[in-house]
Amino acid sequence: MQSADPGSFASLKFCKGLVLPSLPYALDALEPHISRNTLAVHHGQHHAAYVERTRSLVKGSDLESASVADIVRYSVTQSDRGLFNAAAQAWNHEFYWQCLRPGGGGESHGAIAQMIEDGFGSCRHFSHEFVTLAGEQFGSGWIWLVLDGGRLRITATSNAGTPLVQLQVPLLAIDVWEHAYYLDYQHRRLDYVDALLTHLIDWDFANHNLGMASVAGAQATVERQLLPRRDLGA
């Protein structure tokens, strides 16, 4: 795992006060592809637990006022696996919610559309590769579209793994932990991933992230891309 420059931590602000961020849409907004029940449990219990665990681990330390991204990177420098797992999951989930929107999915558009065509041949081939990697991922994890060295790549991380601590710019992510889909899809992970790519992925968010990458270095982009936290309900 390649860590970011610890010296860049100080100015970062992502999740002030280590609070559970509100969802950028209503609990039933992603139905029928993600049910209200799944979203309520996933956000209100799983994500909330990661935030609470992070808060408890940094309580009384200088990290209390740090952003989640700062804490994730700091945990890597300290080889603190427990803190990394909690904080990275908190960050990954906040990113994931922003990757979805009602009425999303389907053909990409904007600047990323050309990059997808260049990198994967077509959006359909991109989706096929994304779903295939989701099927190959053993156990819990995340499937990402990242900018890596100026090129798009589909990558997988296990458990709490995150491109945040690598020299990659995350553009999109889909949570493939069972808690993300089991209530709605049971064991059919690929159906869940395909449904999100077809109906929910927010290409505007991917373009937002890509746009920031065009004006900043990879790490600077990662630090800024979720700043300020997007309020998609506005």
Ligand SMILES: [Fe+2]
């Ligand atoms: Fe999750």
